[in-house]
Amino acid sequence: MFRDLIDAIGVRHAPVTVPARIVSLVPSITELLFALKLGDQVVGRTHYCIHPAPLVMPLPSVGGTKKIRHARLQALRPTHVIVNIDENPRELAERLMADGLQVIVTHPLTPEDNVSLYRLIGGIFNRVAEAEALAARFERTLAELRQVAWPRRQVLYLIWRKPWMGINRDTYIARMLALVGWETLPAECEARYPELEINKTLLDAADLILFSSEPYRFLPEDLEGFARDYNCPPEKLRLIDGEMTSWYGSRAIQGLRYMGQLTREISVSTRSSHAP
Known part of the structure; x- marks a missing residue:
């Protein structure tokens, strides 16, 4: 199970033999490291790494997820840097590799990928038991969500304004929404995070229009x-917690519960609005 520790670009990693010095450039994975009881080995983060707040705030920041201060990162003497294909530019990861750092590349595409993510990080940093405990909690929560016959809905999920931007169905977010029967619009689109023309056809097709709390905070x-x-009818418009839909890692377990609860609340309010 933990024998092949292969990351998202096919690089094989060996388990560490001494305590590591980890810099995480992925907010959700920073939180995962603490959930795996690796907090004492995390030496750096981005300024978007905000969970768990009391523990990460004292850690030095090396910048954002797109641009970092390389000299500041190098001064932390990391043994490992964790990046993500969607969140960090390829050029950033390649420069870190060229600097001789061991870079772990992640790219969960579905909620189910969290299990392999737990095992990858847990296997590399000798937290196998902790990773298995998280995997069991995730799989149990996912199974509970899948026991429900959720009503099908077409949803428009907005992540930005000026220009309006959404998501396509190949993203992690869309697949998280699909677990409760929500199919994202547009149905077909090449860009993972497309610019959108808001028009009557698109709005009429959507049963719900969801405004995420990140990256733009609606x-x-x-x-x-x-x-x-x-x-647009106000009853079709909803704020949604972007951390619960887009953060993988340990928060994904809470995200599954959140999606179930939110869907139930919307179903109740929809029935109430249509009641005579």
């Missing part, structure tokens, strides 16, 4: 403006 006033500008 607020209630954004929904009010959207309803006014596009003559």
Whole structure:
């Protein structure tokens, strides 16, 4: 199970033999490291790495997820740097490799990929038992979610404005939403995070329009403006916690519960709005 520790670009990693010095450039994986009881081996983070707050805040930041201060990272003397294909530019990862650092590349594409992510990180850093415990919790929570026959809905999931941007169905977020029967719009699109033309056809096709809390932090006033500008029924518009839909790692377990609860709440409110 833990014998082949192969990352998202096919690089095989060996388990560490001494305590590591880890810099994580992926917020959700920073949180995962602490869940695996590796917090004392994390020496650096990005300023977007905010969980678990009391423990990560004292750690030095090396910058954002797209641009970092390389000299600051090197000064931390890391043995491993963890990156993600969607969140960190390829050029950044390649420079870190060229600097002689051991770079672990991650790329979960489905919620189910969290299990292999737990085992990859747990296997490399000798936290096998902790990784298996997380995997068991995740699989149990996923099984509970799949026991429900969720109603099918077409949803527009917005991550940005000026320009409006959404997601395609090949993203981790879309596959998380699909677990509760939510199919994202547009149905077909090449770009993973496409720019969108908001028009009547798109709005009429959507049963729900979801405004994420990240990367753009939509607020209630954004929904009010959207309803006014596009003559859209306010009951179709919902804020959604982007951490719960897009963060893999240990938060994905909470994300599964969140999706179940949110879907139940929306079903109840929809029935109430249609009641005579």
